[in-house]
Amino acid sequence: MSMSIYFIDRDSELRSLEEALSSDKPELVIVYGRRRIGKTFLIRQLLEGRRGVYLVVNHTDPDLALRDLARQLLSQVQLPYEPLIRDFDDLYRLFEGSRAQLIVIDEFQRLHGTGAVAKLQAFWDQAKERSRLKLVLSGSSVGMMERIGLSHESPLYGRASRILRLGPLPYRAARLFTEAYAEEDRMRTFAVFGGTPGYLALLDDRAPLIENLRRLVLSRAAPLREEPLVSLSMELRDPSRYIAVLEAVASGATKLGEIADKAGVEHSEVGKYLRVLERELDLVERRYPLLEEGRRGRARYYVKDHFVRFWFRFVFPNTHLLELELEDRVLDAVARHLDLHVSQAFEEVALEHFSLLAREGAVGFTRIGRWWRGDVEIDFVAIDETSKMAYFAEVKWSTQPVDQRVLYGLARKAEEFPWRRGERREVYVLYSRAGFTFTGDRDVLLFSLRNLQGLFERHRPLKRSLKPPAEPSPDSI
Structure with missing residues (x-):
């Protein structure tokens, strides 16, 4: 019985990767993000229907890594001869000899500092002149992958045509x-x-x-x-x-x-x-x-x-x-x-909701973030330099409807915010799990959980039902 799997969101990342793999040029792509963030699943979907090879670096020791990667590669490709793989130069040359359209090396950060990265740079500088090979390097150590792809000191600096950092899904x-x-x-x-x-x-x-x-x-x-x-x-x-x-x-x-x-x-x-x-x-x-x-x-x-x-x-x-x-x-x-734990996550979700309102044109701002000074804290403030508008937000995850005392308290805290004091227009924004005991107006925006649900449904990401990606086999190369 096949497992039911859903591919949710990641549309922009998938589109970027599809564009890279469909181009008529060689492409070196770096994809990274924390464990379980969906990198491997995303990449394996791209392998479907392509002559691709999927390799995983399982060792930090370069000799062990080389032997293991060679074994993985040879199990997925058919060659008319028995290759001699003595070092990473030999391994990389086989990428072209395998006739694969796409080579993926997962957990690539484990090769950092072994010399394998510099050898890949030398291979890539030559291969990109004579082939349309697509090479994807993926890793789960965020800092190390950034040093490999973004550091001026890295041999691969400036070689990647696309660098994708995968973060957690929004609410x-x-x-x-x-x-x-x-x-x-x-x-x-x-x-x-x-x-x-x-x-x-x-x-x-x-x-x-x-x-x-x-x-x-x-x-x-x-x-x-x-x-x-x-x-x-x-x-x-x-x-x-x-x-x-x-x-x-x-x-x-x-x-x-x-x-x-x-x-x-x-x-x-x-x-x-x-x-x-x-x-x-x-x-x-x-x-x-x-x-x-x-x-x-x-x-x-x-x-x-x-x-x-x-x-x-x-x-x-x-x-x-x-x-x-x-x-x-x-x-x-x-x-x-x-509920105390949820209240912090609710603040993040409120920020996401407010950003979607801006996308729809219902509000406008040029900068947004949390603000505090001394004992005064405001869950988030959004300002618009052009219109001199300031939005002050309070987010409440409580079982009781929010009353006007919360609004008055927010207004007092807003007096402490120094930006354009005396010349700005102020709008107060309240978020409540349980609703409100009063109504809002153009200067008081009220959002209950039901309001959030409606907006998130309007901006509902694509949810696709998928089969688990198949393992690459020699027959596919």
């Missing part, structure tokens, strides 16, 4: 994995599993969210029970300090000193760990108040991935209970505190 796409759920539960699911397709594809929307949590995250055989630890262990030699820093940020520490104290690391060292988590692993993001980007001492740090934030908040601290198979105790804690 409007992620919600399509759970179409049987009510919108509130779709929001909760997004807050737990985020926009990572590899996690969302495991969900069964015929079962409640709590049962999906038990099956996928909490039970002894759950496929995602140790997912963040596995990812960190694959990328880092000693992940212990990074784990402590992630747990501190997930629990609410946002400033360098707070994070260092909670994680139990030296204040002078915490920045180093955060840089790796931000730039290399794409797990942490650094935010600045709107109009103060890059200003020293103003940064705050947040866990970027919703599932990682959930895992470090609810799973990692309760490992002892899970080892005793006391899953219900953990689920009780999740039930008590989940």
Whole structure:
């Protein structure tokens, strides 16, 4: 029985890759993003119907990697002779000799620093003059793949015709994995599993969210029970300090000193760990108040991935209970505190909604972002330099309808925002899970969860039902 698989969104990425593979020129394409983000599935769909070879770098040792890649290549192509593959030069020359239209090398970052990258550059500089070969390099180590493709010091710098970075799906796409759920539960699911397709594809929307949590995250055989630890262990030699820093940020520490104290690391060292988590692993993001980007001492740090934030908040601290198979105790804690966790994801979804409104022309802005100063925080502010318009937004994930006290509080906070004070036009924007006790007007925009649902349905991404991609075989080359 074939598995039902959906390909959701990624239309622009797929279109870009299809254009590259359909061109009459040689193309070197780099595709990268975190584990389970959908890179391999996207690429394997491109292999369908093409004379393609799919290779995976399984080793960091260059000799082991060479032997393994040669074995993979020879299992997928038919050659009239027995080739001698002594080094990467020999391997790369076979790319042309195989008559393949497309060569994919997945987990390419594992060859970084081995000399194989420089040899690929030498091969490519010659091959592109005499063939129309399409070469796709894919990898899941964000920082390393950026150094391979974007660093001036990389041998491949300037060679790639396209560089695609895959990130998590936006909410409007992620919600399509759970179409049987009510919108509130779709929001909760997004807050737990985020926009990572590899996690969302495991969900069964015929079962409640709590049962999906038990099956996928909490039970002894759950496929995602140790997912963040596995990812960190694959990328880092000693992940212990990074784990402590992630747990501190997930629990609410946002400033360098707070994070260092909670994680139990030296204040002078915490920045180093955060840089790796931000730039290399794409797990942490650094935010600045709107109009103060890059200003020293103003940064705050947040866990970027919703599932990682959930895992470090609810799973990692309760490992002892899970080892005793006391899953219900953990689920009780999740039930008590989940709404607080969801509120942060709801802010992100509100930003996405407001950006779609701008796409439709309902609002206009030139810059948008969160803003804070001292004890004053505004969920997001959007400004339009041309019209001197400022939008101030408050986002509430509460069970009670929002009343006018929230509006008045937002207006008082807006007085602290310094941009064009006294000459700007102000519009207040309120988002509420449970609706409102009052009505809005042209200067007060009110959006309930139902309003969000309507807009996301209008901007519904394409959802295609697919069969799992077939393995390449020698007969296809």
